[in-house]
Amino acid sequence: MAKDARRKDDSEETPSGPGISVRNLRVNYGEREILHSISFDVPAGETLVILGGSGSGKSTLLRTLVGLEKPSAGEIWMGNKNFAAMSDAERDALRKKLGMSFQSGALFGGMTVGENVALPLNEHTPLDESTIEIMVRLKLDQVGLSGFENYMPAQLSGGMKKRAAIARAMAMDPEMLFFDEPSAGLDPIIAAGIDELILKLKKAFRITIVVVTHELASAFLIADRMILIDKGNIVAAGTPEELRASQQPRVRQFLDRVAEPELTGEIDYLQMLTGEDPPPHQ
């Protein structure tokens, strides 16, 4: 109830950036198609959580959304621009408005935390050193890492690395934020802290957020909308409440944490290994 009320309050504020609209997106690794004609929308200022098991294609989808993978077909609209059909220069211009937090943090090991956060500001803005220093302190304060400017990434705990990575992703005041497994590998308390941080950023800046995760508790806490991906297809989409109420077998299996049935038949096992249809019975 309280959460619904909070959503209502938030939705009355104006989102600060564009939404995302994905149309018939296909991604191939060589001959193999990973994503099969995927379409979905993320309205401006909302948080979409992409759920899915290991190998479902959810990380490939996220990498494609930020331009790290090239789609073989389809469109990715960010505002009124098709990200999938841009020149390199246009893509770089749009990327300055995106922030990405990687699963591993991906902080540059040879730079201090402060230098990591300052990097995009140094490279893309004409701001002087002292202004950048103030902005770095501000960003680190937003993620609860005040005073850690001079620490090296190797000196930080897993949760602190994720926070520092979020501070770096927020450095350019992005219009869209992308998170790859933000709470993976963290203990429940630290993971809850990261969830709270994402909610805080969402409330404070009203930016469009896309989160890839398989942590159900996190997903239901931070999502406005969810999609469940399985074998490169969207098998369910809707609000958290709609997904909770869904009777779709794959959704139920995922949400109820039901293991895959053990493969006992020789043909089923071969099909699982090769990914091909079983040969006709003789």
Added chain:
Amino acid sequence: MALAYNIGEATIEGLAYVGSLARLTGGAARSIFVDPFRGRKFRLSRAVHQAMSVGVEAVPIVSLISFFVGTILALQGAYQLRKLGAMQLVAAAVAIVITRELGPLMTAIMVIGRSGSAFAAEIGTMKVNEEIDALETMALEPVHFLVAPKFLAMILMMPCLTTWADFMGVLGGGFFGVMSAGFTWGSYFRATMDALVLRDILTGLVKSLMFGIVITAVGCHEGFATGLGSEEVGRSTTSSVVKSIFLVIVVDLIFTAIFYFTAPS
């Protein structure tokens, strides 16, 4: 038939590899020499940092090895020249072999071991840790950000290191000359200066510049080609050393042949 097919396939792969090195080098050259005039920042501080690591920090080991190589050359030269009663030619032999060949080559081998492998390991580790992806999502081109400063540092530092290696090699030869061949330090350096012409030193420096380009291109290329998993970083580091040594020898052969056939008779 299978042999012809294998040779053809290996040739195409080799040419494709050289092509990708050329593309990387071209991208870095554009970042260094063209982009700054188009309003794109090129941070000299990164190149200076690399130059310290590639050049200045290599001085002690380059000095020591070059000195020893110079002494060994003098010893080997003296072994033959003594029989001809021409010990006074030791200084000339050392000077020419060091400046034209062994100075640049030994420096390149040491730089491959210190820096080429480090480039591959650094970029490979960044790739495994998703740091290269992070650069791209921040609209920072990895070639511009990572490779170009290494190229600039290398093309500035290789000739400097080679010049220093030449000097230390001659000094090593002089050490033997003064101790065992009847030279004084003054007569040894006079004999060295009389034997050398500017072309000897310049051909060595041109080669060192080309070696620097090859070492950087191979090191960075192998780093970017690193697969998933930390053991892949070790593989790409080893591969960068082996390929760099091979390509440096090939480039050495090509340029030595060019200098030989274009030398005034």
